[in-house]
Amino acid sequence: MKLKQLLTALESYRLENAGDPDIVSVEMDSRQIQSGSLFVCVPGERFDGHDFVSEVISQGAQAIVAERPVSAEIPVIYVSEARRALSQLADMFYNQPTHHLDLIGVTGTNGKTTITHLVKQIQEHAGMKTGLIGTMGIKYGEKNISVNNTTPESPVLQKAFRDMVDDNVQSAVMEVSSHALVQGRVRGLDFNIAIFTNLTQDHLDYHGTMKDYLHAKSLLFSQLGNIYDTTRKKAAVINNDDSAAAVLKEATAASLITYAIDASADVRAENIVISAKGTTFDLITPEGRFQVVMKLVGKFSVYNVLAAACACWLNGVTWETIIEAIANIEGVSGRFETVNAGQSFSVIVDYSHTPDSLENALLTIKEFAKGRILTVVGCGGDRDRTKRPLMADIAVRHSDQAIFTSDNPRTEDPERILKDMEAGVEKGSYTTIVGRRDAIKHAVALAEENDIILIAGKGHETYQIIGTEVLDFDDRLEARQAIKERLKNGN
Ligand SMILES: CC(=O)N[C@H]1[C@@H](OP(=O)(O)OP(=O)(O)OC[C@H]2O[C@@H](n3ccc(=O)[nH]c3=O)[C@H](O)[C@@H]2O)O[C@H](CO)[C@@H](O)[C@@H]1O[C@H](C)C(=O)N[C@@H](C)C(=O)N[C@H](CCC(=O)O)C(=O)O
Numbered sequence: 282m283k284l285k286q287l288l289t290a291l292e293s294y295r296l297e298n299a300g301d302p303d304i305v306s307v308e309m310d311s312r313q314i315q316s317g318s319l320f321v322c323v324p325g326e327r328f329d330g331h332d333f334v335s336e337v338i339s340q341g342a343q344a345i346v347a348e349r350p351v352s353a354e355i356p357v358i359y360v361s362e363a364r365r366a367l368s369q370l371a372d373m374f375y376n377q378p379t380h381h382l383d384l385i386g387v388t389g390t391n392g393k394t395t396i397t398h399l400v401k402q403i404q405e406h407a408g409m410k411t412g413l414i415g416t417m418g419i420k421y422g423e424k425n426i427s428v429n430n431t432t433p434e435s436p437v438l439q440k441a442f443r444d445m446v447d448d449n450v451q452s453a454v455m456e457v458s459s460h461a462l463v464q465g466r467v468r469g470l471d472f473n474i475a476i477f478t479n480l481t482q483d484h485l486d487y488h489g490t491m492k493d494y495l496h497a498k499s500l501l502f503s504q505l506g507n508i509y510d511t512t513r514k515k516a517a518v519i520n521n522d523d524s525a526a527a528v529l530k531e532a533t534a535a536s537l538i539t540y541a542i543d544a545s546a547d548v549r550a551e552n553i554v555i556s557a558k559g560t561t562f563d564l565i566t567p568e569g570r571f572q573v574v575m576k577l578v579g580k581f582s583v584y585n586v587l588a589a590a591c592a593c594w595l596n597g598v599t600w601e602t603i604i605e606a607i608a609n610i611e612g613v614s615g616r617f618e619t620v621n622a623g624q625s626f627s628v629i630v631d632y633s634h635t636p637d638s639l640e641n642a643l644l645t646i647k648e649f650a651k652g653r654i655l656t657v658v659g660c661g662g663d664r665d666r667t668k669r670p671l672m673a674d675i676a677v678r679h680s681d682q683a684i685f686t687s688d689n690p691r692t693e694d695p696e697r698i699l700k701d702m703e704a705g706v707e708k709g710s711y712t713t714i715v716g717r718r719d720a721i722k723h724a725v726a727l728a729e730e731n732d733i734i735l736i737a738g739k740g741h742e743t744y745q746i747i748g749t750e751v752l753d754f755d756d757r758l759e760a761r762q763a764i765k766e767r768l769k770n771g772n
């Protein structure tokens with residue numbers, strides 16, 4: 282696309298060094314530059330894109346977007362906010378793909394990955410080709426592309442949506458993280474449905490307070506009010522059992538569909554029965570009452586199903602088809618995933634890495650546990666420190682044996698993370714084993730018939746980040762290996 286045409290995306294800018302080169306990509310990362318790229322200089326916390334100008338020019342960049350003076354002989358477009366310009370330029374460069382997709386955004390502290398996978402599976406069961414973007418990557422058709430962040434930056438998003446539209450994808454569902462909302466990574470996306478899951482503590486290292494964290498989440502609902510095309514429905518799907526519901530409703534000009542278990546709502550679940558094998562409940566909808574039988578476990582899974590079902594229904598899927606699809610869903614990788622290697626006790630690997638999700642996981646297990654509950658848990662480094670004592674306390678209160686260990690320590694001292702956790706335990710005992718492999722082995726060695734081991738925090742992750750090194754590590758494989766060794770040794 283010619284630069285001049287691309288710049289029609291911006292309302293206001295100042296151009297230095299006139300020219301109209303062909304632009305082959307819009308980038309914000311010097312490591313992605315090709316000959317013919319336009320580079321947007323984004324000032325960040327660790328780096329400043331403006332410092333890479335000479336490097337990207339030597340790599341063939343043909344235009345620069347900047348907030349402050351840079352030295353360059355190619356066209357430089359000065360704007361007041363580089364990130365805002367970036368999202369507008371990426372939208373224009375890829376020819377506004379989200380205008381051609383029924384786009385669902387899912388935000389909230391817990392349940393985003395699960396709900397996006399449920400929506401994809403339900404809509405595909407109904408014959409709607411559906412794309413997905415989130416923690417587990419970009420997925421559509423046979424494609425499965427890994428991503429660095431749950432919600433990637435706008436050039437990555439827009440490219441993915443363009444590829445989806447070109448591949449005849451009708452609808453896309455994506456996780457929208459609070460970081461992405463604050464940083465404007467999703468600006469320019471034409472959502473037609475926004476889902477709110479829940480708001481509990483996480484990411485206070487970044488947002489500072491729960492009020493600011495909620496404000497970040499509310500941005501998705503304000504963005505839903507941007508009606509580009511009045512023929513397309515815009516609706517917010519909101520969890521009425523969450524105390525943040527009112528604020529999110531206020532934030533949007535779109536229609537509302539609410540769901541709940543306890544409060545009144547448009548779509549509700551009643552008579553919930555939870556077992557180790559699955560959950561059943563009555564689904565109350567504006568179009569009648571239906572029976573749901575599913576393999577997903579726990580009250581939190583009922584919330585996820587309600588949210589996903591509302592969105593699919595808004596996209597035209599019938600309740601009957603939704604229920605049929607849900608009955609066949611096995612679950613999402615690393616979410617309440619069981620490891621079976623011939624042992625007499627149960628092992629559950631779950632991505633609970635917040636106080637609320639850990640408590641939900643443990644309370645769900647308590648509903649069907651016949652033996653003891655042994656919990657292996659750690660907390661991520663370079664992340665919210667204040668959730669550590671809370672998670673430790675929850676683990677000790679709801680388990681018979683809590684084993685504190687490392688999650689992804691990243692650049693923090695693992696021992697210090699464990700100290701932060703230990704500070705939260707008021708009463709009750711726990712064991713501390715820094716090495717996650719040893720901690721899992723210890724739990725497996727302790728387990729007796731009918732006990733349940735919960736390995737929390739890393740779910741589907743196939744790595745462990747220690748320092749800046751990314752090492753192979755998979756809780757499911759570690760558990761399997763530990764069980765095999767124990768069985769081999771005959772105990
Ligand atoms: C706190 C946060 O979200 N930071 C993200 C943000 O960082 P930043 O704005 O400070 O930018 P920076 O890293 O200083 O870089 C500034 C600019 O220099 C550029 N750069 C940098 C280095 C270089 O060699 N060349 C270059 O051009 C960068 O591409 C960028 O344009 O923008 C960067 C570029 O996209 C992201 O890599 C970075 O994510 C960091 C790694 C991160 O850990 N983010 C996590 C917390 C995150 O975003 N998590 C959420 C949610 C998780 C959840 O669901 O619970 C997510 O969506 O994944």
Ligand SMILES: Nc1ncnc2c1ncn2[C@@H]1O[C@H](COP(=O)(O)OP(=O)(O)OP(=O)(O)O)[C@@H](O)[C@H]1O
Pocket residue numbers: 389390391392393394395396416431456478479581582584585615616617631632633634637638639641642740
């Ligand atoms: N609706 C829910 N309410 C509370 N906890 C939940 C809910 N859904 C899932 N969980 C718990 O949270 C964990 C993470 O779930 P999921 O990956 O779906 O959340 P997420 O919002 O995508 O997380 P992330 O912020 O890391 O992207 C699960 O393993 C489960 O323990």
Ligand SMILES: N[C@H](CCC[C@H](N)C(=O)O)C(=O)O
Pocket residue numbers: 431634660661662664688689738739742
């Ligand atoms: N999206 C979350 C994932 C946390 C997963 C946990 N294993 C950790 O590393 O803290 C985050 O970036 O905070």
Ligand SMILES: [Mg+2]
Pocket residue numbers: 393394395415416431456
């Ligand atoms: Mg996720």
